[in-house]
Amino acid sequence: MDATLIADLLYTALRAGTPLALCALGVLIAERAGVLNLGQEGIMLMGAVTGFVVCTETGSYSLGVLASTGVGASMGLLFAGLTQGLYANPVASGLALAVFGSGLSTFIGSDYVGSPLAGIPSLTIPWLSKLPLIGKALFGQDPLLYLAWTLALVTGLVLHRSRHGLVLTAVGENPEVAHRLGIRVALLRTLTACIGAAMTGLGGAYLSLVYTPLWTAEMSAGRGWIALAMVVLAGWRTGGVVAASYLFGFFSIFNLLMQDMGWSMSPNLLAMTPYVFCLLALIILSGKGRFSARRAPTALGQNFHAES
Amino acid sequence: MHHPPTRLATLLALILVLWPGASPVLAAEPLKVAFVHENPVGQGGWTLSHELAREKIEAHFGDAITTTALDGVVPGGDTERVLTKLARGGQQLIFATSFGHMSAAARVSRRFPRVIFEHAAGYTLGRNLGTYQIRAYQGRYLAGYAAGLVTRTNRLGYVGAFPIPEVMRGINAFTLGAKAANPDAQVDVIWISTWSDASRSREAAELLVSKQADVITHHTETSAVVQAADQRGVWSVGYQTDRSAFAPRHHLVSIAHNWFPIYRDKIQSVLDGNWSPEANWVGLEQDATRLEGWGDKVPESVREQVMAQQSRLLSGDLRVFAGPLTDADGQQQVAAGEVITDEALLKMEWLLEGIGGDVPR
Numbered sequence: 001m002d003a004t005l006i007a008d009l010l011y012t013a014l015r016a017g018t019p020l021a022l023c024a025l026g027v028l029i030a031e032r033a034g035v036l037n038l039g040q041e042g043i044m045l046m047g048a049v050t051g052f053v054v055c056t057e058t059g060s061y062s063l064g065v066l067a068s069t070g071v072g073a074s075m076g077l078l079f080a081g082l083t084q085g086l087y088a089n090p091v092a093s094g095l096a097l098a099v100f101g102s103g104l105s106t107f108i109g110s111d112y113v114g115s116p117l118a119g120i121p122s123l124t125i126p127w128l129s130k131l132p133l134i135g136k137a138l139f140g141q142d143p144l145l146y147l148a149w150t151l152a153l154v155t156g157l158v159l160h161r162s163r164h165g166l167v168l169t170a171v172g173e174n175p176e177v178a179h180r181l182g183i184r185v186a187l188l189r190t191l192t193a194c195i196g197a198a199m200t201g202l203g204g205a206y207l208s209l210v211y212t213p214l215w216t217a218e219m220s221a222g223r224g225w226i227a228l229a230m231v232v233l234a235g236w237r238t239g240g241v242v243a244a245s246y247l248f249g250f251f252s253i254f255n256l257l258m259q260d261m262g263w264s265m266s267p268n269l270l271a272m273t274p275y276v277f278c279l280l281a282l283i284i285l286s287g288k289g290r291f292s293a294r295r296a297p298t299a300l301g302q303n304f305h306a307e308s
Numbered sequence: 309m310h311h312p313p314t315r316l317a318t319l320l321a322l323i324l325v326l327w328p329g330a331s332p333v334l335a336a337e338p339l340k341v342a343f344v345h346e347n348p349v350g351q352g353g354w355t356l357s358h359e360l361a362r363e364k365i366e367a368h369f370g371d372a373i374t375t376t377a378l379d380g381v382v383p384g385g386d387t388e389r390v391l392t393k394l395a396r397g398g399q400q401l402i403f404a405t406s407f408g409h410m411s412a413a414a415r416v417s418r419r420f421p422r423v424i425f426e427h428a429a430g431y432t433l434g435r436n437l438g439t440y441q442i443r444a445y446q447g448r449y450l451a452g453y454a455a456g457l458v459t460r461t462n463r464l465g466y467v468g469a470f471p472i473p474e475v476m477r478g479i480n481a482f483t484l485g486a487k488a489a490n491p492d493a494q495v496d497v498i499w500i501s502t503w504s505d506a507s508r509s510r511e512a513a514e515l516l517v518s519k520q521a522d523v524i525t526h527h528t529e530t531s532a533v534v535q536a537a538d539q540r541g542v543w544s545v546g547y548q549t550d551r552s553a554f555a556p557r558h559h560l561v562s563i564a565h566n567w568f569p570i571y572r573d574k575i576q577s578v579l580d581g582n583w584s585p586e587a588n589w590v591g592l593e594q595d596a597t598r599l600e601g602w603g604d605k606v607p608e609s610v611r612e613q614v615m616a617q618q619s620r621l622l623s624g625d626l627r628v629f630a631g632p633l634t635d636a637d638g639q640q641q642v643a644a645g646e647v648i649t650d651e652a653l654l655k656m657e658w659l660l661e662g663i664g665g666d667v668p669r
Contacts, residue, residue, distance in 0.1 A: 008518035012511060106350050113350050116535065116554040212506040212532045214554065217350035221505045252508075256498055256515050262666055 003132060009253055010137035015211055017249025018148050019044075019203040019220075023227035024234075024241045025148075025155050026199030030076075031231060032159055033192040034172035035083070036301030038094030041224030042101020043075045043197050047204025049105040052215040053112055061120050065144065065205050072201020073194045075101065080190035087303050098224065106217040119213030120144060142210050144202075151199065156238035168192065172297030175304035185304050200224065236296065338374045339579055341365075342399040344390060345379040346406030351504045353529035353548045354565075355379060358405045358428075360549075361567035368572060372579060383408030388416055395420040401578050403571070404428065407472050413437060424583055426574060429474045431654040433585050440570050441654070443591030444474075445481035446621055447563035449628045450599055451545045452485025453617050454560055455523040456493045457610045458543055459486075465516030466497045467509055467526040467533050471667045473656045475527045478547075480660050481628050482525065489613070496521060496664035506532040517542055523560060534559070543603075552601030559603035561614075569594040589650060592622055629653070634661050 023040055030037055037043075047068040055064030079097055082088040120142045128139040159165040168188065170178040175185045203223070208215055226248065234240025343362055345355040359377065366375055376399070381390050387409050394402055395416060401424045404413045410430035417425040417437040425437045433439060455464050464486055468475050479497055486493040496519065498512040509528045513536035516524055525545035526533035531554040537544035538555035546552065546562030570590045577583040590596035599618075602611060620626035631642035635658035642648050659667060 005518045008514065012514050016507065016511060106348060110350050113352050113356070114549075114553070116531070116556070118556075119535075119539070207507070212510045212530070212535065214506065214531055214535060215350075216352065216504060216506050216530045217348040218504070219506050221502075221507060253511055253515070256500070256512055259666055259668075260496070260498060260515060260519065 007133050007136050009257065010134065011140070013250040013253045014137055014141065014246065015145065015249070016252050017246035018145050019206040019211060020223050020227055020230065020248055021152065021242055021245035022148050022203035022206060023200045023223060024230040024245050025152055025238070026072075026196035026203070027227050027231045028196075028234075028236060028238065028241050029155060029159070029168075029199070030192045030196030031300055032165075032172050032236060032297060033168045033189050034175060034297050034299040034302065034304075035080075035189050035193045035196065036090050036094065037076070037079050037097070037193060037196065038091060038228065039075065039079060039097025039101060039197075039224075040200050040227055041220055041222065042098040042105075043072050043200040044101075044204040044207070044220040044224045045105035045218070046075060046101045047072045047201030048208035048219055049109040049112075049204075049215060050201070051205035052117065052208040052213075053108065055209060056112060056115055056117060061209060064209055065202065068201045068205035068209075069198045070201070072204070073198040075201070076194035076197025077190070079197065080193040083303060084186045084190050084193075087305060090301050090303065102218065109215045109217065112215045113217075115215075117209070117213040120210050144206050144210050148202075148206070152238065152242050159238055169297070172299055175299050175302075179304070179306050185306065189304075200227075203227075232296070336372075338372055339401060339575070340399045341373050341375045341401045341575060342394045342403070343375065343377040344381045344387070344394070344402065344404045344406075344409060345377065346381060346383060346408055347504050347529055348379050349377075351529040352531060353503075355405065355529070357548050357565040358403075358567055361571050364568045365571050365575065368568075369575060369579075373575060381406075381409070383412070387412035391416040391425075392419070395423045400424065401575065402426070403574075407474055424578060431473070431587070431651075433587060435585060438574070438583075438585045438588070439654075440574065440588045440590070442565050442567065442570070442596045443589055444563060444565060444597045445477040445628055445653075446592045447597035447599060448478045448481035449485035449488075449621070450614050450618055451525065451561055451563050452482035452487075452495075453489045454485075454606070454610055454614045455482070455525070455543070455545060456486035456489030457613060458560060458606070459490065459493060459523050461520045461522045462490065462492045462494055463519070463521040464493055464495045465513065465519070465521030465524040466495055466665075467512045467516070467524070467528055468497050468499050469503045469528050470501065471499065471657070473654060476656045476659060477653060478527055479663065480633075480656070482545075483660055483663055484628060485617075488617075494662070494664065497659075497667075498665055499668050500528065501668065502528070504529045506530040509533045510536045513537055514540065546601065550601040552603065555603070557603075558605065559601060560606060561599050561603070562601040564598055564600045566596050566598060569596055587650065587654070592618065635659065636661050636663065636667075 050071040051064040051068035054067040082093040083090045122140055122142045125139040129135045171185050171188050179185050230244045234244045347355045349355050349359050362375055381387055403426045405428045407429045410427055410432050413425050413427045414432045417434050421436055427439050430439050483495045500508040500512050502508050509532040513524050513533040517540045523543040524537040531551045534544040534546045534551045534554045538558050543558050543560040544555045545560050548565055550562045550564050552559040627647045629648035631646045632644040633642040635641050
């Protein structure tokens with residue numbers, strides 16, 4: 001393997017992992033506060049289609065990205081309304097959102113299937129992007145990817161290094177106690193549901209505006225579901241979530257490369273590996289070993305009805 | 309209040325309408341034609357090319373037929389259920405447009421002997437089951453020829469979905485065309501095991517470009533491969549529909565399917581009452597496969613040379629699968645001096661020797 005090939009692979013792997021990382025970070029934020037939203041796939045598709053349509057109609061990438069984020073946030077609000085306001089079952093609500101988003105995005109996007117878009121251009125940071133191997137991968141990417149990295153950093157700091165993070169953890173671990181301490185549980189959960197879904201919407205925008213700047217039905221190809229598993233796999237830690245997402249991105253490029261090198265495996269087995277990986281992680285996490293402390297927030301997916 | 313004249317007029321109109329033979333409305337029931345697609349039309353490509361033809365069919369036949377289309381009908385139990393429902397629901401002619409629909413179409417057709425079934429790109433015939441194909445490999449050959457002429461690295465990349473005969477024919481024909489123009493041309497295939505995942509297509513295309521391919525083509529639904537090639541500054545060959553809009557800078561050419569002639573002929577034969585189960589092929593002669601969307605940067609001489617090959621194919625002077633042809637296992641598939649049969653084309657499950665990439669099994 002020559003150096004340009006490795007540089008190209010790194011570059012592509014980072015791009016492949018970014019939509020997943022955005023979605024998984026969104027899931028993480030919400031789940032730390034106890035909000036279990038299984039509707040990620042639908043939200044991501046809605047984000048992707050909105051970004052694409054707005055961008056095609058207005059010609060502005062910023063508007064497209066904003067619209068994706070906004071649509072994501074409003075789907076988060078819809079979910080919060082159902083689960084925090086009406087106390088609907090969160091699992092059923094999330095699944096409904098996934099199906100709803102997939103159907104609606106296909107409907108909205110049907111007129112945009114054949115339309116091309118140039119896609120958000122990459123930045124080339126002078127000098128640094130010329131570095132061998134890592135230059136293009138780290139310093140020649142598009143602005144949304146850098147935004148994703150910034151968001152990951154902010155998420156990590158807020159969740160694990162700030163008072164706000166502690167408050168969120170309290171809400172996710174024991175909403176009853178948090179409520180008695182004067183924390184507004186429903187409001188916080190609504191907020192995190194919106195922020196989380198907004199990031200998933202942004203992940204959708206990454207797909208339709210950067211990674212493959214076109215619209216096709218179901219283009220998220222299961223990333224919303226994988227992101228949900230990633231968060232479990234990473235034990236609800238920001239660093240782990242980001243690492244797992246990029247590992248997944250790397251893996252998806254790597255298995256094409258293996259095929260190209262004649263190191264082939266049945267495609268069905270290959271397609272299965274990420275899920276086997278997740279199952280293994282779940283088994284390890286459920287045990288009593290060193291990793292078992294990284295468990296789910298205690299009140300994850302439980303509705304909280306304040307009695308006052 | 310009464311309006312006798314109005315009532316009289318209504319009565320008169322009713323008599324006119326109901327009088328046997330008096331009204332054209334009741335003259336002949338339109339033929340009910342249904343289409344079943346595997347992928348959503350919203351993914352473009354193959355399904356879209358069938359839908360474009362359906363629109364033309366409706367315009368062509370007018371009131372003589374009604375058409376319905378269902379997409380997202382995944383091969384397996386679902387196909388059988390949908391086909392049964394359509395047959396029960398009074399559809400008289402059902403087109404199943406995906407290779408994966410073949411076994412379901414064969415089973416359901418046996419249960420509904422009075423309904424006519426037609427299946428695209430397969431190889432099963434029945435008493436009331438016909439098949440139809442486009443000789444897209446002719447277009448593939450011509451595009452391969454163009455690719456062989458423009459490549460500088462002599463490496464051509466091909467993103468394939470599944471190793472079914474339709475895809476194998478395309479890869480082999482593209483390779484034959486490329487080698488006819490440029491004996492040093494090498495074709496590498498990456499299999500992605502999905503028709504419609506844009507990300508997978510893109511990743512495969514990027515890998516091929518990284519491995520020095522400078523012309524990339526695809527047998528997948530989306531335009532992601534064409535787009536990736538353009539952004540990486542290499543030539544692309546689009547498939548199924550004109551994809552040039554996705555490659556504003558470096559498009560070589562697209563191979564478009566035109567299903568209209570075959571649908572027109574099949575429906576006409578049912579209307580005339582002389583339909584019979586046949587395996588029909590339509591190709592360059594019927595304008596069913598054609599090169600569209602030549603890129604601006606393609607030299608005039610390349611287009612001229614490709615058109616010369618097209619004339620030779622049309623005149624029968626040149627055949628795409630002319631022997632000797634040897635497959636990757638070293639077996640001779642077509643002997644010297646012979647031309648492949650249509651039956652062998654339908655069941656083509658081998659790749660020519662020298663094509664790079666592992667075929668998934």
